[in-house]
Amino acid sequence: MPRHIKIGLVVLAVGFAVSLGFFVDIIGRIRSMVNETETTENPFTPPVTPLYSPTDPPMNVKIFFPTIDGDPLLRAEDQTIFKSAELVNRAKQILQKLQEGSSSQSLGPAFPKDAKVEELFISQKGILFIDFTNTISTNHPGGILNEQATIYSVVNSLTYNLPEIQEVKILVGGTEKETLAGHILLLLPLQMDLSITNVPSPEARGVAQQ
């Protein structure tokens, strides 16, 4: 083999090896970037204030969960929260119970697992505003009944147990949305609807406050 061809082949081989090295390095960097995860601990997060104090008395509440068979659409489950002085903290405890879900096999989740309550406040007219994260909408599987169950599990659980709350206005991602998944109108605050539950009449209301 002529000498110049040998030299050419050697140069090509060296070039190929160097390129391969770069390629492997770049792939490694991309992988490490993809796998990079941020720590969940944020040193700037304000300390979480407890929703109740140890001296608060227990309070029986009815939490409305969607039924698997859809008949009735919602079924009430007896649970206990603590009667904290702040109404908003009682409402937060009820929403926590809804988020935790029911242990019963015949009851399904009220809303998508990763949906969270961002903020919650009550107006002087007794309208409770709840701001959910966008995931309550984006991760909702859809269907009218399903959407009705999600919304009224929240509305009924709050208005049934906390008579100070007359109506519930649901916000999503900090803003007013027309619907959650295309069906139930959220532009106006919603009132309790027991006709879609196993709880017979609103007369039972108040018993839970004892």
Place this chain on the structure above:
Amino acid sequence: MKRLTLPAALCAALFIFGTLTRAAENGFPIYFESTKLLLKSETVNRTTYLPLQEIIDFLRLPYTDAVNLETFTVRNGNTRLVLTRNSGLISINDQIVLLRSPILRENNRWLVPIDFLTLGLTKLTGTTFRYRPGTMRIFAGNVSPPELVMTAQSLGAITRLTLRVGSPARVSINRDDPKRASILIDRSPLDPLRETVDHSDRLVQSIAYDDSDGESRIVAELTDDVADVRVTPAEGNEVFFVDFTRKAATTTPDPTPEPPPAPKPDVPPSTSPTSRLRVVVLDPGHGGLDTGTKSATLMEKDLTLAIARKLRGALQSRLGVTVLLTRDSDVLMDNEARSAVANNNQANLFISLHIGYSANKMDSGSSVFAMKEDFGGPVSATSSKDRMFLPWYLGYRSSAQASSRIAQLLQDELTKAIPGWKFPLRKAPLGVLTSTSMPSIVIEIGNLNNSVNAQTLEDAGFQTRLAATIVNAVQRFAQ
């Protein structure tokens, strides 16, 4: 050489005339805090000029018009502004300011470019003159007009112009000319984000804001197809929907050919339109980015459109009614636009089609929905016949009983025709039903989380049977 002389002369003439072009006079308002000055602007060499003397008279400033010196001097206290004919240089207390275009004096009238006001008069008077290039108005002093945002979209048989006025207003329509609609807004001044709306379709040729006479109006140039123009206020009279509706003879929203309807031996075909039904609006749920519920291979938006198209064919052939679809393609629509199609076309019946989803994979969850009766407040508050005007969200109450009746008939027919699937009647505050003012219902069919249901819903034969069943109920409703 002679051959070249004539074209060269023509070119020179064109150039000279071109550079001295003058456009027709246009109204040009200057808005002050409590008053306004209406001027006639002139366009010279593509620059907008305003008559100086009218402005100075309005501001009541002393001036000297030195004809021989060809200068004009205006005073305000100790401040003196001097301008010279055919010069872009103005002097304010001997400080020179250069304007983009020269000052003109023609026919004993001084004409000033707009930057004379923004640069010169602002310094002379201490009042700020604000001008946005491309517009035909100036705001002076502390005037902060509400912003006007105009958007237009085609919605099948209607074209909707949405106006967002930054504060409550009243809007009325003037149609002296059938090919033009003047939309009058009782707020003046307004600050339109854009002067024109970049939209034209089969109904609307152009839309432009015009306040040349100091009154706020939007002028829409229309085609011959427009039958009516209506305004619907919303959001505390800050938002207005102006709907241009197509003439009844051409109300079919899409020219795509209709699939031949399947023959239905069980119901005798009707040869004449039923007296109670003239227009039926079908609403295929979801669309565009809003897919609705999904299975591994199917999307709710596609199934509802397929069923709606079949139902349209069946209704037209068997009942001879006009059938409109809120959407006949894969487009995103909000609920308000869907109910507007029904309201604006004076529909006698509105049917919205949806597919269900249940966490229970064995469930064949179907329902017929009507609007929840007490949504928006107690029913008694609006039950009086004397009550003529309802808020938009109570539109459903005008036909609540008829809605319940068609829901009942549909449940009856669907339960008979599709054994094994339950169709309970339900009530919910549904966005698509809240403002419809005719009998309106929503049908939710099947469960896409149930693989057997999903296969059935995709089957063209099932869709045809479903459509025929719905027609049976509609026919009974119309009798």
